[in-house]
Structures are given as structure tokens and as C-alpha cells.
Amino acid sequence: MLTAIGTLADHAVIPARSQMGASLGFHIIFACFGIAFPLPMLVAHWRGLRHDDASALLLARRWSKVMAVIFAVGAVSGTVLSFELGLLWPTLMGTYGPAYGIPFSIEGIWFFVEAIFTAVYLYGWRKLRPWLHWWTGVPLVISGILGAFSVVAANSWMNQPSGFTLSHGRITHVNPWAVMFNRATPWEVPHMLLAAYMVAGFTTAAVYAVGWMRGRRDRYHRLGFLIPFVTAGVCAPVQVAFGDSVARAIEQQQPLKFAAMEFVNRTHSHVTEWLGGIYVNGKVYFGLGIPDFDSILVGYSPDAKVIGWRSAPPRDRPQLINLVHLAFDLMVVLGIALLVLAAWQGWVWWFRRAIPETKWFLIPAALSGLAAITAMESGWVVTEVGRQPWVVYRMLRTSDAVTTSSGVPVTLVATLLIYAVLTCVVILVPWLMARRWRNQRPSPPEGAESAPPVSDARDDEPVR
Amino acid sequence: MTQPWQAVVVGIALFATMAAYALFTGADFGGGIWDLLAGGTERGRRPRTAIDASVTPVWEGNQTWIVLGIVLVFTAFPTAFAAIMTSLFVPLSLALLGILLRGIGFAFRHEADRVRTEQSAGALFAASSFLAPFFLGVTVGAVATGRVRTDRTGNVPDAWLNPSALMTGALFVAACAYIGAVYLVGDSHRRGDEGMVRYFSKRALAAGVVTGVFAGINLVFLHNDAPYVFHRLVGAALPLLIVSIVAGATALGLVLIRRVWLLRITAGVAVGAVVAAWGWAQYPYLLPTSLSLREGSAPTASLNAELVVLVMAAVFVVPSFVYLYWLQQHEKLVVTEESGDLVRAVARENKTAARPKRPHRVLEAMVIGAAAWELLREAVARMRRK
Numbered sequence: 001m002l003t004a005i006g007t008l009a010d011h012a013v014i015p016a017r018s019q020m021g022a023s024l025g026f027h028i029i030f031a032c033f034g035i036a037f038p039l040p041m042l043v044a045h046w047r048g049l050r051h052d053d054a055s056a057l058l059l060a061r062r063w064s065k066v067m068a069v070i071f072a073v074g075a076v077s078g079t080v081l082s083f084e085l086g087l088l089w090p091t092l093m094g095t096y097g098p099a100y101g102i103p104f105s106i107e108g109i110w111f112f113v114e115a116i117f118t119a120v121y122l123y124g125w126r127k128l129r130p131w132l133h134w135w136t137g138v139p140l141v142i143s144g145i146l147g148a149f150s151v152v153a154a155n156s157w158m159n160q161p162s163g164f165t166l167s168h169g170r171i172t173h174v175n176p177w178a179v180m181f182n183r184a185t186p187w188e189v190p191h192m193l194l195a196a197y198m199v200a201g202f203t204t205a206a207v208y209a210v211g212w213m214r215g216r217r218d219r220y221h222r223l224g225f226l227i228p229f230v231t232a233g234v235c236a237p238v239q240v241a242f243g244d245s246v247a248r249a250i251e252q253q254q255p256l257k258f259a260a261m262e263f264v265n266r267t268h269s270h271v272t273e274w275l276g277g278i279y280v281n282g283k284v285y286f287g288l289g290i291p292d293f294d295s296i297l298v299g300y301s302p303d304a305k306v307i308g309w310r311s312a313p314p315r316d317r318p319q320l321i322n323l324v325h326l327a328f329d330l331m332v333v334l335g336i337a338l339l340v341l342a343a344w345q346g347w348v349w350w351f352r353r354a355i356p357e358t359k360w361f362l363i364p365a366a367l368s369g370l371a372a373i374t375a376m377e378s379g380w381v382v383t384e385v386g387r388q389p390w391v392v393y394r395m396l397r398t399s400d401a402v403t404t405s406s407g408v409p410v411t412l413v414a415t416l417l418i419y420a421v422l423t424c425v426v427i428l429v430p431w432l433m434a435r436r437w438r439n440q441r442p443s444p445p446e447g448a449e450s451a452p453p454v455s456d457a458r459d460d461e462p463v464r
Numbered sequence: 465m466t467q468p469w470q471a472v473v474v475g476i477a478l479f480a481t482m483a484a485y486a487l488f489t490g491a492d493f494g495g496g497i498w499d500l501l502a503g504g505t506e507r508g509r510r511p512r513t514a515i516d517a518s519v520t521p522v523w524e525g526n527q528t529w530i531v532l533g534i535v536l537v538f539t540a541f542p543t544a545f546a547a548i549m550t551s552l553f554v555p556l557s558l559a560l561l562g563i564l565l566r567g568i569g570f571a572f573r574h575e576a577d578r579v580r581t582e583q584s585a586g587a588l589f590a591a592s593s594f595l596a597p598f599f600l601g602v603t604v605g606a607v608a609t610g611r612v613r614t615d616r617t618g619n620v621p622d623a624w625l626n627p628s629a630l631m632t633g634a635l636f637v638a639a640c641a642y643i644g645a646v647y648l649v650g651d652s653h654r655r656g657d658e659g660m661v662r663y664f665s666k667r668a669l670a671a672g673v674v675t676g677v678f679a680g681i682n683l684v685f686l687h688n689d690a691p692y693v694f695h696r697l698v699g700a701a702l703p704l705l706i707v708s709i710v711a712g713a714t715a716l717g718l719v720l721i722r723r724v725w726l727l728r729i730t731a732g733v734a735v736g737a738v739v740a741a742w743g744w745a746q747y748p749y750l751l752p753t754s755l756s757l758r759e760g761s762a763p764t765a766s767l768n769a770e771l772v773v774l775v776m777a778a779v780f781v782v783p784s785f786v787y788l789y790w791l792q793q794h795e796k797l798v799v800t801e802e803s804g805d806l807v808r809a810v811a812r813e814n815k816t817a818a819r820p821k822r823p824h825r826v827l828e829a830m831v832i833g834a835a836a837w838e839l840l841r842e843a844v845a846r847m848r849r850k
């Protein structure tokens with residue numbers, strides 16, 4: 001009987017992990033917008049009110065419409081996650097809930113505030129006084145940051161569990177401060193916040209970069225590109241510099257994860273830094289190796305020792321090493337590429353007050369949103385897959401945390417199906433909105449003396 | 465056996481959260497139910513418009529109550545949480561499906577209207593309004609039966625495939641329909657839409673009667689399936705139950721004589737009292753009769769942290785929530801809005817505005833020159849050193 005239950009649980013672990021990863025990977029994109037989209041929106045809104053700038057105001061209004069959709073999807077996919085914590089990982093919650101749950105509870109408060117003020121802001125355009133309305137957007141920025149802080153603190157607690165005493169498999173004492181501010185919090189939280197601002201900013205700017213390329217070079221598109229691009233671009237260099245410190249922190253705190261990231265199998269000095277490549281049976285194929293460079297990155301000297309995964313017993317070693325390594329490299333490459341792009345725009349803006357006109361800038365700019373999202377997703381793959389086989393680092397194995405219920409394969413399929421459809425819809429709907437908005441704009445006024453009258457230009461017909 | 469006071473307070477807060485969920489999100493689900501039952505496109509237009517205007521602005525905020533409830537359970541009562549989530553995997557997954565579909569329907573409804581998928585999207589939205597309350601009710605009923613225990617592994621079908629759990633699900637659906645109709649009566653009254661007041665009054669009355677009948681039947685089922693909860697319901701918790709019954713009956717009368725605010729309050733009292741009665745009937749058990757509060761609650765520091773979270777909720781969430789409803793009740797939140805004036809202004813602006821150009825070509829050339837000069841000097845210096 002016991003072995004039967006054991007094999008059942010073993011069967012559930014792969015689908016459960018896939019479902020958790022898919023749900024989180026989906027939610028996080030919307031979460032990024034929830035955290036970081038209000039800021040560019042409020043900047044545009046502020047400009048619109050302060051300088052009586054119709055283009056900026058129109059942008060802010062339309063962005064808030066898109067945000068309504070994004071926020072609703074973020075809210076439901078987040079609700080799905082909070083159920084899944086229990087449906088998929090009952091042992092994790094049942095044992096560690098008293099510690100792990102605390103940051104989630106605080107997150108709950110901030111997202112509640114965020115949800116409420118989102119509603120006020122979204123539906124307040126017509127009847128609230130303009131500046132009061134602007135101020136109802138400010139809590140969105142603050143609660144987004146605080147909420148992200150709490151939920152990422154929960155994740156970093158999984159990486160560096162602290163602040164509790166365990167006896168006979170039960171938590172007997174908890175120190176909430178030590179849970180919230182564990183050793184990984186100062187690295188993960190800022191890195192994630194910057195990532196959120198990059199994702200939201202570059203993705204929004206990318207939309208207007210496409211418009212710009214297609215010849216819609218008016219003030220509306222110029223502002224629509226510049227405001228989010230600048231918020232994201234400012235974060236890019238900070239992110240790359242900070243990411244470097246994160247990597248060094250990982251080397252200290254989770255050496256085996258770092259070993260997987262850098263293909264270090266046995267502990268030694270003069271470690272080669274591999275760019276790309278695939279590790280098979282002790283050899284790296286297709287990679288570009290820089291001798292000694294990994295040791296230099298870690299300890300500023302070729303003699304610095306780096307811990308390899310062979311230092312751990314086989315069942316504690318990281319799995320899927322290639323995935324972790326490649327995801328890490330992808331994140332770094334994309335981070336540097338985005339940095340270059342931002343610097344280019346910075347340069348041209350500084351000296352010429354313009355958006356670079358060349359395709360060499362505009363095409364990458366149109367792809368920058370996708371790049372930021374990819375970098376962020378790969379970062380999470382590094383964090384989550386790199387931590388395996390542990391859910392709670394060195395405390396609880398993923399295979400011990402999984403539910404004993406059968407039925408996960410079914411919910412996995414349902415999750416994948418629903419989220420696949422949802423992804424299409426989320427892309428389709430803003431696209432439809434944009435098309436409708438374009439149709440209500442008089443055609444580009446370049447040279448044209450008389451723009452057609454816009455008599456029935458509405459964003460929304462009255463509800464049916 | 466006394467229970468730790470922190471656990472009792474967090475438990476009360478948990479039930480208060482559930483009551484809030486029942487009232488506010490229940491009204492949402494109820495709106496969805498009446499939407500589904502409103503008939504064909506033409507006939508259902510007016511009620512649907514009313515439902516949309518009442519439910520949409522507050523949907524976002526209501527959604528979060530259940531999340532607050534879940535985090536309270538897994539932090540304060542983790543073992544019960546793990547047992548419930550394991551044993552009732554199936555009904556909870558279905559409830560989650562309902563919540564997910566409900567949100568999707570909500571998010572895309574307005575856009576969907578334009579591309580003529582209205583019917584299917586509307587149906588999705590509305591069907592999920594049955595799914596979610598039904599399976600949440602089933603979960604509650606299953607816990608009451610005492611068949612969710614910490615010593616069982618895997619799915620436990622007999623915990624929820626029994627008359628009283630299923631009846632509790634049906635009861636939840638009826639109650640949502642009732643709360644939704646009562647809420648809509650009030651909103652229609654405020655908007656001065658006499659026709660809709662009559663329309664939703666009729667439905668509130670019907671749903672109220674059905675809810676009462678279901679509750680009565682369920683009491684009989686509970687007698688068999690959930691002896692502990694039944695005996696406390698007709699024992700210690702009886703006063704609360706009576707309050708609920710009296711309030712419910714009064715509310716039916718108030719529907720007839722159109723006292724809108726009094727109606728909302730009494731309906732709220734009826735729901736609140738029944739949730740309280742259920743909580744009191746379970747006391748002191750989290751899972752009757754296998755896990756008590758004392759055995760099942762987290763260490764004191766975690767409970768204290770939850771108390772802090774509750775204070776934060778009182779300071780940050782409750783005022784914001786009240787503000788949201790205040791705005792909604794004063795018709796300050798409008799679902800539609802026109803930007804025609806702005807679009808025109810932008811068009812004018814783009815026609816006239818010559819964009820200011822302040823290129824610093826000279827400065828740019830100087831910086832590039834300086835950088836090139838530095839590089840060159842560096843290179844030359846290196847060559848010399850070699």
C-alpha cells in the first residue's frame with residue numbers, strides 16, 4: 001500500500017511541476033504589468049493634465065483600457081496560483097505554511113489595495129475631478145512595489161529558508177522578520193522589480209515602435225514610444241550591474257545552482273567560463289569557453305575556487321543542468337542587448353532630441369518587449385529549476401511536497417489549454433482595440449489640409 | 465479545553481472574510497446567474513445592462529476576498545488546509561475553473577461584444593457563475609461532514625459525493641442568486657428604473673424562497689451526514705440560526721414593500737448570521753471532529769503576524785473598499801466613456817505642431833571626437849610599451 005502511494009506521488013510530481021511552472025510563467029507576465037505599468041501611465045496622465053497635452057492624455061486613457069484587461073487576467077491567474085499552492089503542494093503548505101504563508105498574507109493586503117484602486121482609476125475617468133483621479137492612480141504604483149516585494153520574499157525564502165524552528169516535522173517557532181528578510185531577499189526583490197519595469201516598459205514601447213516603423217510618426221506615437229522606453233531604459237543598465245551581484249550572491253548561497261549555471265562539475269580553480277554550449281558526460285559541446293574567466297568573475301582571480309556539483313551526493317545534485325545554463329546565458333545576452341538598445345536611444349536623444357530613424361534601431365526596439373519577457377522568464381527558470389531537487393532549499397524535496405491526490409494530469413491539461421487560449425486572446429484583444437482606435441483617428445495629417453471630421457469617435461459605445 | 469485566543473481571533477476573521485466573500489462576490493455570481501437567465505439578446509438587454517453597470521466597477525475588488533481567505537487558512541491553519549486541498553482536490557479544481565472562467569469572461573466581455581462572440585462569451589461568463597459557488601458550497605459542506613481528515617491521503621470522494629455536501633452547493637447557488645437580485649434591486653432603485661426594480665424584486669423573492677427551502681432540506685441531510693455540526697446548529701448556534709431565519713423572512717417582506725436600504729441590510733444580516741452560525745457550529749474544530757483549533761493552528765508568532773495583517777487590512781483595505789463602494793453607489797464610476805474630444809484635439813495638434821528640434825550636432829561630434837582621441841592615445845601608448 002505504502003509503495004503504491006509512493007509511486008502515485010512520483011507520478012504526480014512531473015505534471016505538478018509542469019502545471020506550477022506554466023501557471024507561474026503565465027501569471028508573472030501580467031504581474032509585471034500590474035507592478036510596472038501604472039508608472040508610465042501616470043507619467044503620461046500627468047503630462048496630459050499639467051501641459052494640457054491631448055496626446056499624452058489620450059495615451060493614458062487608452063493604456064488604462066488595456067490595463068483593465070491585463071489586470072483582470074493577472075488577478076484570476078494569481079487566484080489560480082494561490083489555489084495551486086494547496087492543490088499541488090499540500091505538504092509544503094501543511095508543514096511550512098506558518099512561515100512561508102506570512103509574506104503571502106502581506107502580499108494579499110497590497111494586491112487587495114491595488115485591485116480596489118485599479119477599479120477606481122479605470123472607471124473614474126469621467127466623473128472624478130481630474131487631479132483627484134490622477135491621485136487615485138498613485139496607490140497602484142506603491143502597492144505594486146510592496147506586493148511584489150512580499151511575494152518575491154516568499155520565493156527567496158524558498159531559496160534561503162530562515163526564521164523558523166522545526167521539530168518532529170512541525171514548525172514550532174517562527175520569526176516573521178527573518179522570514180520576510182531572508183538572505184536571498186535583498187538580491188531577488190530588486191532584481192525582479194527592475195525586471196518588471198523593463199518588461200512593462202519595453203513591451204509598451206515596442207507597440208509604438210511598430211507604429212513608428214509603419215510611418216505613423218506623430219506626437220502621439222512619439223510619446224507613446226518614449227515614455228515607456230525611458231522608464232525601461234533607465235532600468236536596463238542598473239539591472240545588468242545588479243544581476244552581476246546576484247550571480248555572486250548565488251555562488252555564496254546556493255553553490256550547486258551556480259555550478260549548474262556555469263557548468264562546473266568538480267570543485268577546482270582556473271574554471272572556464274562557458275558561453276552557450278551543451279554539457280554531456282563531462283564535456284561541453286558547441287560552447288565558447290573562456291579559460292579562467294569564471295574564477296575571475298567569482299573571486300577576481302584565476303586561482304579562485306568554484307564549487308562543482310560533484311561535491312554533493314547524486315540525489316542532491318541539480319537536474320536539467322543544460323536548461324539552467326542556457327536559460328542563464330539567454331538572460332545575460334538579452335540583458336546586455338537591451339542595455340545597448342537603451343544606450344543608443346539615450347545617445348540619440350541626448351544629442352538630437354529624436355528617435356533613431358534607422359531600421360537597425362526600430363526593428364530591435366519592436367522586439368524589445370519580447371526580449372525583456374524572455375529574459376525574465378529565463379531568469380525564473382534559473383531560479384526554480386536550478387533549485388531542484390528542493391522546493392524549500394535543503395529542507396523539503398519537491399517529490400515529498402507533491403499532492404497524493406490523483407487528477408493532476410487532468411488539471412495540467414486543462415491549465416495548458418486554457419492558458420494557451422487565453423494567451424491568444426490577450427494578444428488579440430489589444431490588437432483589436434488598437435485597430436479600432438486607429439480607425440477613429442483622422443488619417444495622418446501630413447500635408448493633408450482637411451482631416452476628415454471625427455463625428456462619432458468613441459472609445460466605447462454605451463454598454464449595449 | 466480552551467483554545468488559544470489568537471487562533472480564535474484569526475478564525476473569526478476567516479469567517480468574516482468568508483461572509484464578505486459571500487456578500488460581495490456572491491452578488492457578482494448572482495449577477496452572472498441572472499444574466500444567464502435573462503433570455504434572448506433582445507429581451508435580456510435591459511437587465512443585462514443593469515447587471516453590467518452594477519457589477520463591473522466593483523468586480524476587481526471583490527475578487528480578492530477569496531485570496532485573503534486562502535492565505536489566512538494556509539498560514540494560520542496549515543494542516544487543515546493541506547487536508548482539505550488533498551481530499552477535495554476535485555471539487556476545488558472545479559470551483560477554481562469556475563473562478564477562472566468568470567474572470568476571463570469578465571475581462572473580455574466588452575471587447576467580445578464588438579466581434580460578435582457576445583453569445584458564447586456571455587454564456588461562459590454566466591455558466592461559471594454556477595460552477596464556482598456550487599463547488600465552493602460543496603467544499604464547505606464536505607468539511608462539515610467530518611470526512612475530511614488529516615489521516616487520509618489522496619482524493620476522498622465520499623467526503624463530497626453525499627447529499628448534504630451537494631445540497632450545500634445548491635444552497636450556495638440559490639443564495640448567490642438571492643444576494644445578487646437584492647443588490648440589483650437596490651441599484652435599479654437608485655437609478656430610478658422602476659421596471660428593473662420590479663424585475664429584480666420578483667427574482668429576489670423567488671430566489672429567497674428557494675434558498676429557504678434548500679436550507680431546510682439541507683438541515684435534514686446534515687442530521688445524517690454531519691452529526692456534530694447538526695447538533696450544534698440546533699444547539700449552541702441556534703440563536704444565530706434563528707437570527708438568520710428571521711432576517712431572511714423579513715427581507716422577503718421588505719422586497720414586497722420596497723424598502724431598499726433596509727432590505728440590503730437585512731439580507732446582509734441573514735447571510736452574515738448563517739456564516740457565523742456555521743462557524744460556531746464547527747467550534748472548536750477546524751475539521752470536525754478530528755482537528756481542533758488548538759491542534760491545527762500555527763505557532764503563536766505566525767498567528768500574531770496574521771493579526772498584524774488583519775490590522776493592516778483594517779487600515780488599508782477596508783477604507784479603500786468603502787471608498788470604492790461609495791463611489792459606485794454615487795454613480796461616480798462609469799464603465800463607458802468617450803474620448804472623441806481628445807481624438808479631435810490630437811488630430812488638430814498633429815496638424816499644427818512643428819516639433820521642436822534642438823540637435824546638438826556640434827556637441828555630439830565633439831564627444832565622438834574626444835572618445836576616438838582617447839582610444840587612439842591608449843592604443844599608441846600600448847604599442848610604445850611593447
Ligand code: HDD
Nearest residue numbers: 188192195198240243244246247332335375376379380383
Ligand atoms: C528583464 C529581465 C532580466 C534581465 C535583463 C536580467 N535578469 Fe536576472 N533574473 C530575472 C530577470 C532579468 C528575474 C526573472 O527577475 C529573476 C528570477 C528570480 C529573480 O529574483 O529574478 C532573475 C534571476 C537571476 C539569477 C538567479 C537568482 C536566483 O536563483 O535566486 C541570477 C544569477 C541573475 N538573474 C543574473 C543576471 C545577470 C548577470 C544579468 C545580466 C545581464 C541579468 N540577470 C539580467
Ligand code: HEM
Nearest residue numbers: 017020021024025028151154155380384385388390391398
Ligand atoms: C513568477 C515567476 C516564476 C516562474 C516562471 C516560476 C517557474 C517555475 C517552474 C518552471 C517550476 C517547475 C520547476 C521544475 O520543473 O524543475 C516552478 C516550481 C515551483 N515554483 Fe516557481 N516560478 C516562479 C515564481 C515562483 C514564486 C514567486 C513562487 C513562490 C513564492 C514559486 C513557487 C514554486 C513552487 C512551490 C514550485 C513547485 C516546486 C518545484 O518544482 O520547485 N515560484 N516554478
Ligand code: HEM
Nearest residue numbers: 030031034035071074075078079081082111115148528531
Ligand atoms: C506562488 C506565487 C504567486 C501567487 C500565489 C500569487 C498570487 C496572486 C494573486 C492571488 C493575485 C490576485 C490579486 C488580485 O485579486 O488582484 C496576484 C496578482 C498579482 N501578482 Fe501574483 N502571485 C504569485 C507570484 C507573483 C510574482 C512572482 C509576482 C511578481 C513579482 C506577482 C505579482 C503580482 C502582482 C503585481 C499582482 C497584481 C496585479 C495584477 O493582478 O496584474 N505575483 N497574485
